[in-house]
Amino acid sequence: MKNAIIFFSIIFMPFITNCSSPKNEEIPRVPEWAKHAVWYQIFPERFNNGDTLNDPKPIDMEGGWPYQTPEEWHTTPWTSDWYKFQPWEKTNGHDFYWNAGTRRYGGDLQGVLDKLDYLQELGITAIYFNPVFESPSLHKYDATMYHHIDNNFGPDPEGDRKIWTEENPEDRATWKLTSADKLFLKLIDELHKRNMKIIIDGVFNHVGSTFWAFKSLQEKQQGSKYKDWFTVKNWDDKNTTENEFDYEGWYGVKDLPEIKEDENGLVESFANHVHDVLKRWMDPNGDGNPSDGIDGWRLDVAEMVNINYWKKFRTQVKEINPDAYITGEIWWKDWNNNVMMNAAPWLQGDTFDAVMNYRFTRAVKKFIMDQKTQINASGFVDSLNTLAREYNKENLYTMMNLLGSHDVERLASVIVNPDIWYDHRAKPSETPEWDIRKPNERERMIQKLAIGIQMTMPGAPMIYYGDEAGMWGGDDPDCRKPMVWKELNYEIETAHPFGKTRPADEVKFNEDIFDWYKKLITIRKTNDVLSNGEVEYFMKDNDNKVLGYRRYNNDESIFIVVNNNDVGKEITLDLQKNKIENDLTDLITGEIIRKNDTGFSFGLQPYQIVILR
Structure with missing residues (x-):
């Protein structure tokens, strides 16, 4: 979630750890596998509907924004025109963006299972899931509980709902497995069989207004045993007809009651509950072997929780699985003035392994996507070198190098709409001139160049679902199309969305973009130097908009050259100092480049990237 106010839209036995807590020297600074990961982010409700029988019903939305279900509401057809009003949306008097918050398309875990072959073909090695815990919303950042997977993601929503009533949510000894939980554990198993990792979103700064402990607080007020979990500003006076109860919400949003903190972070009793949740999903059968559990966590709005808690969190996570991966959403320092955070305090080896690297994203945007405000090759290198100076190399190489996510405008639409601050009013409701159209051929060339840079830089590349299919769309909710x-x-x-004239855009799977991702991922995975090698920027030709960089280790070098230009360029590389005597091969096209008297000469097409070995 971003730092801006948004509207919303087997019986488990007590866990017994059979292994002793690992010593610090046994825990690597970062998991080695994370340096080699190719991430894929899945927004579960919009990825794939594999089981229409579990599709959400009005009862599943109860308690969540907008606290009503439009008359004649039902799930929205998966293949419908995104901005087109559905019949029940035409008559309720609300605009597109209000209605988008009430939509459900029916994505579920079976849908993910059905597409594992697809993800494997693409070359994905690790999946990051947006929240999967029970919640009335489409995005699930407003948890009802942490110890169950959302019932609409599993095969038996009604049966799961019955199981909830048989438990004490505070007491993990009473926790059972629902059908959704079992399917999630099956998904973990199937991913691990394919040597793929899985992490999930941990939203521990706040909960939803339907969260079980908050419901107790609403009902019992000062008499609730969970009154110290939340920051209550005013209690209800039972002697009046009004409800004076007031509390702190995330950024003031009452749908998201914020968890109370002390000098150590999240208050102890709530933190203990989170610890139980960690054990449940990281070592589900409690045998001390974490192979049946998730491989780590992505932590939402992490800078809004005291870092002392995250240090404790890391210890708890690594005690369960020393090879687990922890990444945080450390993002905006000052959104209004376009200033992003330096995440170094969280990357000292005692807190997170990585963060979502939006600073990398913005640097790529400013270098190859912006037009009037474009930075040159030297400026781009300066941005990357700043990251390299500020972050430990081990952490830098496990950063999530993303070009899009659920919280920002899609990669393709960033290119269509250059020169707008990243993640700033990037949709028609906030910027009337925002262009919602499909990218043209030139813009697709720029998209390919961005992907090429992403796949050849230090840091683990992350693909937001659908970018590989060529999808486009503005900021939330337009980045969350089916x-x-x-x-x-x-x-x-x-x-x-506002009835303006627009081009008619065909929506179909973009084979060319998919094949490009697949090829670049294969090149990265089969050339380890692209994951763990050093980087040297040997060419910064600002006048010709050409950038050259080398990825190298003791055994090999790979040379990458980028033409950030709408015209072709002739290039000659003098690689004498690198002692390159043999011919070079472009790993993308297979073209062989032979050495001549002046070096290695070749032509670059507009927006072309070559990867030479």
Whole structure:
């Protein structure tokens, strides 16, 4: 979640750890596997509907924004025109963006299981899931409970709901497995069989207004045993007809009651509950072997929780699985003035392994996507060198190098709409001139160049679901369209959220973009130097908009050259100091470049990247 106010839209036995806590020297600064990861982010409700029988119903939305279900509401057709009003949306008097918050498309865990072959073909080695815990919203950042997977993600929503009533949510000895929980454990197993890792979103700064402990607080007020979990500003006076109860919400949003903190971070009793949750999902059968559990956590709005708690959190996570990965959402320092945070305090070896590297994203945007405010090759290198100076190399090489996420405008639409501050009013409701159209051929060339840079830089590349299919869209909710699959036929996009004229855009799976991702991922995975090698920027030709950099170790060198230009360029590389005598091969095209008297000469097409070995 971003730092801006948003509206919303087997019986488990007590865990017994059979192994002693690992000593500090046994825990690597970062998991080695994370340096080699190719991440894929899945927003569960919008990835794939594998089981229509579990689709959300009005009862599943109760207690969440907007606290009502439109008349005649039902799940939205997966392949419909995104901005087109559904029949029940035409009559409720609300605009597109209000209605988008009430939509459900039915994505679920079976849908993910059905697409594991697809992800494996793409080359994915690790998956990051947006929240999967029970919640009334489409995004699940407003948890009802942490110890169950959302019932609409599993095969038996009604049966799961019955199981909840048989438990004491505070007492893990009473926790059972629902059908959704079991399917999630099956998904973990299937991913591990394919040597793929899985991490999930941990949202521990706040909960939803339907969270079980908060419901107790609302009902019992000062008499609730959970009154110290939340910051209560005013209690209800039972002698009046009004409800004076007031409390602190995340950024003032009452749908998201904020968890109380002391000098150590999250208050102890709530932190103990989170510890139980860690054990449940990281070592589900409690045998001390974490192979049946998730491989780590992505921590939401992490800078809003005292770092002392995250240090304790790291210890707890690494005690369960020393090879687990922890990444944080450390993002905006000053959103209004476009200043991002230096995440170094969280990357000292005692807190997080990595963060979502939005600073990398912004640097790539400013270098190759912006037009009027574009930075040159030297400026781009300066941005990357700043990261390298501020972050320990081990952490830098495990950073999530993303080009899009659930919280920002999609990569393709960033290119269509250059020169706008990243993650700033990037949708028609906030910027009327925002262009919602499909990218053209030139813009797709720039997209490929961005992908090429992402796959050849230090840090683990992350793909937001659908970017590999060519999807486009502005900031939330427009970045959360249903996934485009090649086997489905989609309605042509002709609608505009405010009725403006727009081009008719065909929506279909982009094979060319998919194949490009697949090829670049293969090159990265089969050339280890691209994951763990050093980096040297040997060419910064600002006038010609050409950048050259070398990835190298003691055994090999790979040379990457980027033409950030809409015209072709002739290049000659003098690699004498690198002692390169043999011919070079472009790993993308297979073209052989032979050495001549002046070095290695070749032509670059507009927005072309070459990877030479």
